[in-house]
Amino acid sequence: MIKLILIGIKDLKIIFRDRAALxxxxxxxxxxxxxxxLVTGRFSGSSTGIxxxxxxxxxxxxxxxxxxxEEAFTGEELAGLVEPTLGKSPEAARQAIDxxxxxxxxxxxxxxxxxxxxxxxxxxxxxxxLQIEVYANPARPTGAGIVKSIVDEFISRIExxxxxxxxxxxxxxxxxxxxxxxxxxxxxxxxQRLENEPLDEALxxxxxxxxxxxxxxxxxxxxxxxxxxxxxxxxxxxSYGGRSILAEKAQGTxxxxxxxxxxSAQILGGKVFGxxxxxxxxxxxxxxxxxxxxxxKWGDPLGVLVLVLAAVFGASGWxxxxxxxxxxxxxxxxxxxxxxxxxxxxxxxxxxxxxxxPAVQMVSKITPNAWALDGFTTLALGGTLPHLSTPITxxxxxxxxxxxxAVILFGKKNLVQN
Amino acid sequence: MxxxxxxxxxxAIVRFASSSELLFFIILPIFFTFLLAGGTPxxxxxxxxxxxxxxLADTSISREIFTELEKSTAVRPEYFPLEEAExxxxxxxxxxxxxxxxxxxxxxxxxxxxxxxxxxxxxxLNATVAERAVExxxxxxxxxxxxxxxxxxxxxxxxxxxSAEAEQAYFNESLELAQTLQADxxxxxxxxxxxxPDQVEYDPRANSSAGQLITWVFIPLFGISALFAYExxxxxxxxxxxxxxxxxxxxxxxxxxxxxxxxxQMSLLVLFGVFVMGLGWGRDLLALFVIxxxxxxxxxxxxxxxxxxxxxEGQASGLSIMAGMVMALLGGCWYPLELxxxxxxxxxxxxxxxxxxxxxxxxxxxxxxxxxxxxxxGVLLGFAAVFFGVGVMRFRYE
Numbered sequence: 001m002i003k004l005i006l007i008g009i010k011d012l013k014i015i016f017r018d019r020a021a022l023x024x025x026x027x028x029x030x031x032x033x034x035x036x037x038l039v040t041g042r043f044s045g046s047s048t049g050i051x052x053x054x055x056x057x058x059x060x061x062x063x064x065x066x067x068x069x070e071e072a073f074t075g076e077e078l079a080g081l082v083e084p085t086l087g088k089s090p091e092a093a094r095q096a097i098d099x100x101x102x103x104x105x106x107x108x109x110x111x112x113x114x115x116x117x118x119x120x121x122x123x124x125x126x127x128x129x130l131q132i133e134v135y136a137n138p139a140r141p142t143g144a145g146i147v148k149s150i151v152d153e154f155i156s157r158i159e160x161x162x163x164x165x166x167x168x169x170x171x172x173x174x175x176x177x178x179x180x181x182x183x184x185x186x187x188x189x190x191x192q193r194l195e196n197e198p199l200d201e202a203l204x205x206x207x208x209x210x211x212x213x214x215x216x217x218x219x220x221x222x223x224x225x226x227x228x229x230x231x232x233x234x235x236x237x238x239s240y241g242g243r244s245i246l247a248e249k250a251q252g253t254x255x256x257x258x259x260x261x262x263x264s265a266q267i268l269g270g271k272v273f274g275x276x277x278x279x280x281x282x283x284x285x286x287x288x289x290x291x292x293x294x295x296x297k298w299g300d301p302l303g304v305l306v307l308v309l310a311a312v313f314g315a316s317g318w319x320x321x322x323x324x325x326x327x328x329x330x331x332x333x334x335x336x337x338x339x340x341x342x343x344x345x346x347x348x349x350x351x352x353x354x355x356x357x358p359a360v361q362m363v364s365k366i367t368p369n370a371w372a373l374d375g376f377t378t379l380a381l382g383g384t385l386p387h388l389s390t391p392i393t394x395x396x397x398x399x400x401x402x403x404x405x406a407v408i409l410f411g412k413k414n415l416v417q418n
Numbered sequence: 419m420x421x422x423x424x425x426x427x428x429x430a431i432v433r434f435a436s437s438s439e440l441l442f443f444i445i446l447p448i449f450f451t452f453l454l455a456g457g458t459p460x461x462x463x464x465x466x467x468x469x470x471x472x473x474l475a476d477t478s479i480s481r482e483i484f485t486e487l488e489k490s491t492a493v494r495p496e497y498f499p500l501e502e503a504e505x506x507x508x509x510x511x512x513x514x515x516x517x518x519x520x521x522x523x524x525x526x527x528x529x530x531x532x533x534x535x536x537x538x539x540x541x542x543l544n545a546t547v548a549e550r551a552v553e554x555x556x557x558x559x560x561x562x563x564x565x566x567x568x569x570x571x572x573x574x575x576x577x578x579x580x581s582a583e584a585e586q587a588y589f590n591e592s593l594e595l596a597q598t599l600q601a602d603x604x605x606x607x608x609x610x611x612x613x614x615p616d617q618v619e620y621d622p623r624a625n626s627s628a629g630q631l632i633t634w635v636f637i638p639l640f641g642i643s644a645l646f647a648y649e650x651x652x653x654x655x656x657x658x659x660x661x662x663x664x665x666x667x668x669x670x671x672x673x674x675x676x677x678x679x680x681x682x683q684m685s686l687l688v689l690f691g692v693f694v695m696g697l698g699w700g701r702d703l704l705a706l707f708v709i710x711x712x713x714x715x716x717x718x719x720x721x722x723x724x725x726x727x728x729x730x731e732g733q734a735s736g737l738s739i740m741a742g743m744v745m746a747l748l749g750g751c752w753y754p755l756e757l758x759x760x761x762x763x764x765x766x767x768x769x770x771x772x773x774x775x776x777x778x779x780x781x782x783x784x785x786x787x788x789x790x791x792x793x794x795x796g797v798l799l800g801f802a803a804v805f806f807g808v809g810v811m812r813f814r815y816e
Contacts, residue, residue, distance in 0.1 A: 020732030039758050129605070133607075136612060153554040172569075207552060210535065
């Protein structure tokens, strides 16, 4: 066992003294993460996300309903989601949208309240229906869509109240419980009662809301990008390690070790252990560097550590499998680089897997990148070790299967013997 | 001239000595172009917030609620089995979860027991938006039922009914009236789309084709540095000292050979773009040739200059892959430049990939011609001149 560990530590030292390897193991993923952070606005504070949607409200109604809608947008409940400003004229608001300064403008026409709620003495007349205008910014479809949905919800509450009131009163008149003359007063009384009673209570289908009793976590886009890049270049590390096995065989240093009282299994095991240690060190250095320099929160430390160990195990399995299939160090280098890039794109390092076609999402399951990235995303969203059972099991199984396949292939090649 | 050809031919043999070079020359570029063309955001995809829905009822009412949710401008409902949905929610992969319990039907609504379960993550704006959308959908589905229930309660407040049948009849008539009123309800919201110009000119196929072309051609051209390092390590550069070959001839031969191979590679990728992806690369062939040549010269010159700084082939190889990927990323080859923060958009103008990408997009996306790509071509030639100069000045055979 000591020999195995010594060989592993020796290989770790050799790799970390190689400047060329360090470029690909540490500098490349770090710079690409930095680049991704710049591109997504993570470092300039303009990172996209649904919050502070700028909206302009022009309230020409200045009565009960117009004021209620204005209050809905300026109140505490939507603070953080929308950033409302009050506009004076519809023309100026529309121009602001055309100039892309807000996601949408809400223009409440004068007389809107009267067009919904009949005023005293006008109960028999059907008021002309006025419309609230949502002037939407086509360049900000998500924000404009959310603003529209808030207005829709407000209107649906109003409509519900109106239909409830009218149904109650009209039905009582039709059934002769009250006279048409009493209808107006009954309607006024009912409107007053409904005003004091939350409309939710009147919902025929209730909505029982339950908030997850865990600490709130703000997702950081870099928490997806950084592990994506680290995992992609982890594939370089494991294939680089595999290349060193074939290089030592070509140079005759592997068979020479047999002169010493060391069996071939110990030598190969030590080499594999070295690759594993290097991968773990690479991941931990990148995690440490991004934590310190970018204030990136990776999540539950125990979960991160176990996931790193499992991810490197899965990736090392691939590294050994590629090495077992290749004949020369150059083959491992080129195939390893190609696999690194292919697994990078299939594993979601460049674009989210959710944007990929279903077939590609299915194929991505063969990559350690996809499983590990899934785990890192869960951790960044506040998950803990128990939530990682699926990705960790998948990574360990992947590593195990590939290691067994590699050992069989190595056995056929009689790698350590010359 | 003969020397130039000889050097270029020798480099081609060295580069393609292994068949795996074809992986990087054509197979991977096509694979990436194809995947990114279908995978990068096109601006036309559904941006609404995903709402995980579990429908254990599977009744007309539950389906109606789902249909109403689909009409929402804020959320995009998706059905999931209960176990998977709960797992996603627990792992915070879903900001909210709507569970429609078994037994949601007209009867349960009428007897007041109908209730949906909505779970949301704390302080999550997406969940807040989703909750509102669910409330709106429920209101739309159940408002006539709710109105009839209220009407019945109001009537009861006026006096009791003679029998249970009379009460039910009153409820049924109220429901019918409420449904009529709901159907006749006027539209109270109108949406007008503004005329904000869309700042992002984007076509996933065109952007992917142009971006991957640059990425996969710049990396091997930066790899010229590895060729120098390899020859320096092998001692073959020193041997050239014994021949009547100037530094400029050697460097020109190397660059010309690699640029020629880059042009072949780019032509293959352009043909893939034309025949497989249906892109209009061939509208102005002269302009296309000019911008491709200038881009290749700039990248080749940078590779030459890099080759005078690195010591080993391994360093050069790693550095060229890293520099190629970082420059491609920041040059807008993977994601549209217009999506970058304004300050970053200005900073990345120092990169040749930015100019190459803009030149190619001028042709394939903006239907430009030779005149439109001249500024980008000029800047790329400037890069080529500066870095080739640095390379010649610093180049040593040993």
